Amino acid sequence: MTGRGMTALVYTGPKTLVLRQEPVPAPGPDVLVRVAHVGICGSDMHAWAGHDARRPAPLILGHEVAGTIAAGAEAGRRVTVNPLVGCGVCPACRAGRANLCAKRQILSMPPRPGGFAEYLTIPAANLVTLPDSVPTAVASLAEPLACGWHGIALAARVLGPIGTGSRCLVQGGGAIGLGAALVLRSLGVKDLWLAEPLAARRAVVAGEGIAVFDPVAEPGPDGVDLVIDGVGIPATRKAASAAVRPGGAIVHIGLGGGADGYDIRRITLQEIAVLGSYTYTPADFRATAAAMFDGRLGPLTWPEIRPLSQGVEAFDAIAAGQSAAPKIILEP
Ligand SMILES: [Zn+2]
Ligand SMILES: [Zn+2]
Known part of the structure; x- marks a missing residue:
């Protein structure tokens, strides 16, 4: 060849x-x-x-x-x-x-x-x-899903195990956001929302059985333990720092642009952890692949x-x- x-x-x-x-x-x-x-x-x-x-x-x-x-x-x-x-x-x-x-x-x-x-x-x-x-x-x-997997693993270092009792918000219905939501669901998270402004994408996310809303039109949940930002723009950072509970965590994965948006005063006074998350470790990539292979993340036909x-x-x-x-x- x-x-x-x-x-x-x-x-x-x-x-x-x-x-x-x-x-x-x-x-x-x-x-x-x-x-x-x-x-x-x-x-x-x-x-x-x-x-x-x-x-x-x-x-x-x-x-x-x-x-x-x-x-x-x-x-x-x-x-x-x-x-x-x-x-x-x-x-x-x-x-x-x-x-x-x-x-x-x-x-x-x-x-x-x-x-x-x-x-x-x-x-x-x-x-x-x-x-x-x-x-x-x-x-x-496996690659985009591993990005969400890794971010959730980083959050678990701060929050402890993420599962049935956790309240989680995911921002962005692209493969990273939807993938992170599927990982959270596989961990047993029931109080799970995904924010996505495009109606056509909301329909795909809803088709996977994930509660989805338009962040432009609706306030969305507050008091959440964990926000996964799969977008990474000032508007998602602003919304994330308002939605997270005291002592909660925000995982910033998206590279949408800009630097502002976070309410640093609230982040300080409420001891909110902001975690940058870049790609995945080799172990997280393999763990993601294993979860895909045994069906934990659903049929992945979207x-x-x-x-x-x-x-x-x-x-x-x-x-x-x-x-x-x-x-x-x-x-x-
Ligand atoms: Zn990629
Ligand atoms: Zn090296």
Whole structure:
């Protein structure tokens, strides 16, 4: 395969993607994976808009990948991919927190081309084997779901176990927010609300049996133990600092932008913990995959699947706010 061409969706400049032939990457010490499904993330949209200096054009974006090992002794093994590669030797990596490694690499950021292509390479340690029962389209959700899983794990360090008696608010009905809500439900949380302004997305969230409301029109719950902010804009931060109970926690995952919004006086006087949460640890990624595989997070059929050849249209639809699905997954 190496030396031959593959079809890839290449980001060539702001708001420009080109479907073209690229060389199949040489695996070197890594594993060559044939991409079956790859999700479009908010961070891909951010890079596509030309707002991410860490992702300069030309570049293959995409880091939410599942597929099949394409070469070597393990060829044919179906896998989902942890796209975050730590150095393995620094204090953060040795503490199990590769997401904080100063030398971490991530698929879709140089020097690692991403998954909007037929093939990619990744270290063997970043692969999680799929059971036969789990389709690759579902398995490609491991990455965004692991972001919520990790945020909830961080909150549990402050709040203690999160479960049946917990009151939780999730902001944002994209894959991270909906995924976090599904993780909370799997932990037994019954008092659970999700805030989402887009009506079409509220319908998808409601279809998963999660109580959902429009934060523009309704105040939503107050006195909650935990807020998961899957959006990360001034309006969600303002709402989060009002909704959380004294001694509660806010987990900030979304990278929507801006810096203001938090009521720092209330956060101080009420001893509210604000926790930044970035991606996931290797252990959290594997734990998320295990929860997906045994059905704890539900059937996970809410993404919309499109061929890679319609990737340009998919990016345009998401940018225009015309996508109801919490996630669009491309199929090379
Ligand atoms: Zn992502
Ligand atoms: Zn490291």
